[in-house]
Amino acid sequence: MKGLTMRRLTIAEALREGIREEMARDERVFCIGEDIGIPGGWGGAFTVTLGLEKEFPDRIINTPISEAGFFGVALGAAVMGLRPIVDVQYGDFLFCAMDQIANQIAKLRYMSGGKLKVPIVMRAPVGVTGRGAQHAQSLEPFFQCLPGIKIVVPSTAYDAKGLLKSAVRDENPVLMFEHKLLYGAKGARKETGSVDASSDIPDNEYLVPIGKAVVRREGTDVTIIATLLMVHRALEAAETLAAEGISAEVIDPRSLVPFDWELVKNSVAKTNKVVIVEESPKRGGIGSEIAATLAEEMLEYLTAPVKRVAAPNTPAPFAPPMEKFYVPGVSRIIEAVKEVVTYAG
């Protein structure tokens, strides 16, 4: 990237820039959601669309609190040739729109025999953040099993912008999960416990392809697969493990659907040991799917059981000590890695 001008942006800023660029590039792109485009307002719950109404007054559509309604509206607009970016304040509210997402958005292209295109980007904040059980869930497992929707999970500002732009240009529905502790929202909307996920963003345009994972840290002893906030926890764990002589490779899938099996399998073929880290409950989680596929297709390479580090099978609790126990932390990842690395068979 030598010779290019770079700017340090947070995920919220990078997403805003990506949305602005796409709206400027293509007049069919518009935003629709709750609490957006209000002068003096927040620009969505985490400031992503802040100020965009000044540039695009007719293309920031603020809605009533009617999730099923406006997800369906986005669908109707998409099949008529527009390219909506629809968002909810908290991912948990996707359940209010579940019929539209699961029965309509995911299926209309297929049911039409491929005649319809459904270019919708759905943005949803996830993650446990001191708000109790209903503003906390990591919803990836609920949608991973639903054919017809792509899922992206950016853990850095660079990826957030690049994936957002790819999602807008995709002819299929794309669901983007964004972690509340990674936004880097400023001022009154700053989140306690935030983690720095900012990146150097080049001035020239770039895309991050959907379906391509990335190796965040190379290693030889174990493969750690983690998404969103857990990427940052895994990198911290890998740092500590390195000091103890254990070399961990950290993979960030970036997309859950489609999933970059090639990159993951190459890593597993090298390290022979796998730890999967996620913030949602363990039962039926992302880790279940990855572990099952590795068991089906990579068993001869594995020299230890695949370990899953996840939340317990309960709703997210409120009290800080319980919350800390609930969300997988660095020490749990280290513990799991040591368990597989020392596995004696």
Place this chain on the structure above:
Amino acid sequence: MEHDREHLCDLYRKMVRIREFEERVKFLFLEGVMPGTIHQYHGQEACAVGVCAALQKDDVITSTHRPHGHCLAKGLTCREMMAELFGKVTGCCKGKGGSMHMGNIEKGVIPAIAIVGGGIPVATGIALAFKMKKEPRVAVCFMGDGATNEGTFHESLNMASIWDLPVVYVVENNFYGASTHVSLVMKNRCIAERAAAYCISGVTVDGNDVLAVERAAHEAVLKARSGGGPTLLELLTYRITGHSRRDPAAYQPDEEKKKARENEPIGRFARFLISSRIATQEELDAIVGDVKKEVEDAVDYALKAPDPLPEDALNDLFI
């Protein structure tokens, strides 16, 4: 509204086409030749035909689990629909839709949405797109009385109201949601009065009078197209068959059914055409004969059409 003879006979032909198509389909099911299930539109033909007569080719409709009438009225052919019912590759959805997802966007029909209330926000979004793109087109959302108790009905009417969208919500009130009578599930005397809650127009008309339906639809569509916002149009009608193909409709009282049969829209319109000396019985019989041939041709076409390959199930989507 002045109607010329040709237009009136065309309305008659369209209603007969729906009736004959579905009667033939019913027997194909009973004979065990056709897969799937169907929800018949028998008795409600004037609703689809009257409303679609007020639409332009590039206007767009959403439909329901009972979509055959809407699709035929909006211009799908008997051939593409029959082939779809047989699950053939030449069907309007290449065999991926079937009865409950019948549609063809080229004719302005979104694949029918078979979740009750599911199509209401979609039609609203279609209207939003027309408005944003400044196109003089109208979206029409067909639904049954049962759908007006779904949350999406209320969310959508509210959004269409605040944004003045070019959409007409058409409620075909046939008085039964499956086996449940409408009086058991709402206190409203008529469904159109629900429009008042969202400050939009609500109109109730006789849904078995094709000319009354066309007139009311024409007014609502004109209003929508000229920027006047949405209308809730309630059409009072009656489903003369069961809810689906295995429903003998024992919950419909005999007296009510008898009256409904006397009031069914095709016979009524035929009597009107003859008594007004617009057409003779022979001319109407000839129309029925033509339609029967058209339906037979569709059956023949569908039976001869190729089946999809099993693995075609994997197409038309990324995996």
